[in-house]
Amino acid sequence: MERQELQTFLTLAEELHFGRTAERLLLSQARVSQTVKKLERKIGAPLFERTSRVVRMSPLGRQLYDDLAPLHDRMEAAVARAKDVARGVEGELGVGFLGSGAGSLTQPVLKLFRERCPGCAVRLRETQFQDPLGALRSGEVDVLFTCLPVQEPDLTVGPVVINESRALAVPLGHRFAGRSSLSFEELAGETFFGVAGGAPAYWWDFHVPPRTPSGREIGRGQDVATFQELMTLVATGQGVSPVIASVETYYSRPDVVFVPVHDLPTADVGLIWRTGGTNARTEAFIRAVRDVVAANGGSAAF
Numbered sequence: 001m002e003r004q005e006l007q008t009f010l011t012l013a014e015e016l017h018f019g020r021t022a023e024r025l026l027l028s029q030a031r032v033s034q035t036v037k038k039l040e041r042k043i044g045a046p047l048f049e050r051t052s053r054v055v056r057m058s059p060l061g062r063q064l065y066d067d068l069a070p071l072h073d074r075m076e077a078a079v080a081r082a083k084d085v086a087r088g089v090e091g092e093l094g095v096g097f098l099g100s101g102a103g104s105l106t107q108p109v110l111k112l113f114r115e116r117c118p119g120c121a122v123r124l125r126e127t128q129f130q131d132p133l134g135a136l137r138s139g140e141v142d143v144l145f146t147c148l149p150v151q152e153p154d155l156t157v158g159p160v161v162i163n164e165s166r167a168l169a170v171p172l173g174h175r176f177a178g179r180s181s182l183s184f185e186e187l188a189g190e191t192f193f194g195v196a197g198g199a200p201a202y203w204w205d206f207h208v209p210p211r212t213p214s215g216r217e218i219g220r221g222q223d224v225a226t227f228q229e230l231m232t233l234v235a236t237g238q239g240v241s242p243v244i245a246s247v248e249t250y251y252s253r254p255d256v257v258f259v260p261v262h263d264l265p266t267a268d269v270g271l272i273w274r275t276g277g278t279n280a281r282t283e284a285f286i287r288a289v290r291d292v293v294a295a296n297g298g299s300a301a302f
Helices: 003-015 019-027 029-043 059-086 103-116 134-139 201-207 227-235 246-250 280-295
Strands: 047-051 056-058 093-096 122-125 145-148 155-164 167-171 189-193 218-224 241-244 255-262 267-274
Touching: 003 019, 003 029, 003 059, 003 280, 019 029, 029 201, 029 255, 056 059, 056 134, 093 103, 093 134, 093 280, 103 122, 103 155, 103 280, 122 241, 134 267, 145 280, 155 280, 167 227, 167 246, 227 255, 241 246, 267 280
Parallel strands: 093 122, 093 145, 189 218
Antiparallel strands: 047 056, 145 267, 155 267, 167 241, 167 255
């Protein structure tokens, strides 16, 4: 089977539409049809059942697809690994993360990257509220999983890996601790926290809004520099704080309760890197992230 026949067959099996298949492969519909007919002549039986409105796989076509698709995926992965080795994907890659960072997708991304680039070591480093982008800008890390929005001209925002719902962290015994959910409007009169250091104001305001939807101000108490400092201040009754939902999974503690806030906008966690500062290692890692996200149907909801 020729490579074009293989690509055409697999793509048509996924799309079940000659027009979309032609668009994906940058071919004409006539070329797609000719290629499929040629392959069917080689096989000796129809692989697709066509009508004027519908394209379906024949039982033989389904069997062939089930046999070929895994082989094709392994072949593509082998080619990607070879390209990475040829481009010199060796040395060390610094990967930063903020708090719960990339969440449940971190492990599959690292696994895929290590499989493709066994000669490249990965060094993980946690970043903090007080300077969430500093390690990336200074070159201490090459890529960074962090909470969006990031609107910096020297940084590029790549794939979104997690879409997070929001919750309110409150101390045990707080008036909201027994609630099943909250409206953000109810938080007027509570005390949130400011941020120490160089975090962008727009970034902190998105995650820790200074006002309710109706415009009522929410006070801010002590500035925090790290996530553990934030959680300790919440636990000791110094204030409450909006957080992303995965915090409850990764940073649960007995003296803090997490209550869902149903009308706060969800928060995205994405991969970012220095604009114009990629190399073979970072590009291979970005590809691994994109491939894992695609395999999970786009950014995963938490």
